[in-house]
Amino acid sequence: MAAHPLRVMLVEDEAPARETMRGLLARDPEVELVGETWGARSVEAIRTEAPELIFLDVRMPRMDGFEVLRRLDPDRLPVVVFVTAYEEHAVEAFEVRALDYVLKPFTDERFTEALARAKERVRGSGVESLRRELLALVRRPDARQVGAADFTRPDRVVLDDGGATVVLPPSRITWVEASGPYVIVHAEGREYLVRTSLTAIDERLTGHGFFRVHRSAVVGLDHVREVRPISHGDALVVLRDGTKVKLSRARRERFEEVLRSGE
Secondary structure: OOOOOEEEEEEOOOHHHHHHHHHHHHOOOOEEEEEEEOOOHHHHHHHHHOOOEEEEEOOOOOOOHHHHHHOOOHHHOOEEEEEEOOHHHHHHHHOOOOOEEEEOOOOHHHHHHHHHHHHHHHHOOOHHHHHHHHHHHHOOHHHOOOEOEEOOOOOOEEEEEOOEEEEEOHHHEEEEEEEOOEEEEEEOOEEEEEOOOHHHHHHHHEOOOEEEEEOOEEEEHHHEEEEEEOOOOOEEEEEOOOOEEEEOHHHHHHHHHHHHHOO
16 A cells, blocks of 8 residues: 555546546546546646546647646656547557557556556656656657747737747737747637747837746736736736736836836
8 A cells, every 4th residue: 555645637628528537547546536627728837736646538628638748847757547539549549668558448457457557657656757758748849839920010019830820919919938949829719830939029019018027927908907916925816717827026116116106
């Protein structure tokens, strides 16, 4: 018996699949279900709850499973069992031998088998090797569409979206976040991965209806719903679509001044 229950999270947008997995997990006294989530919200949930194992749906609205993994700290990646209804995703996941997958619709026996294998990995000595292989999968050059962007004009932003050209008024951009050597532009419920730095975005947008609330994020002031204190002077900026972005203590006072003054 493990010294403590294995912390498990379900990252799955289909309610029937979550219900089935929840019931199967409840049969195992060695596991503890610490959360259920899906899509973009799952990144923060995983960071907060720090599960040791996640059952991760590959196709979810607004953010797929591979993108969820890219947003996480590479040194703290959990063990992953992919859950998918698409055979091609199962093959992609299994290109990394340390990973497992469950193909929907799955039987109780198949899910239990995947859970047993995952428990062995978490409790074993090969977790660091597994993390390296998982990172190799999600960081493959062909695993993400990277585009360019033009922020030089004050009245429009031009984005390359996998060969298509998207033109947006800056007011449609809700926030921009750093993602390694790229940034992710969030606009109108979509995300665009752009080959530029957040500093470059900051220089173009801050003072024109945007504010850099953290070293890793710039938000559109018109999309801010509230500022919510958390701890040690830090806070969360809650956007109108429910997204929560960290506001650093050093930037909080100036940010609130700008919100009040409309600068």
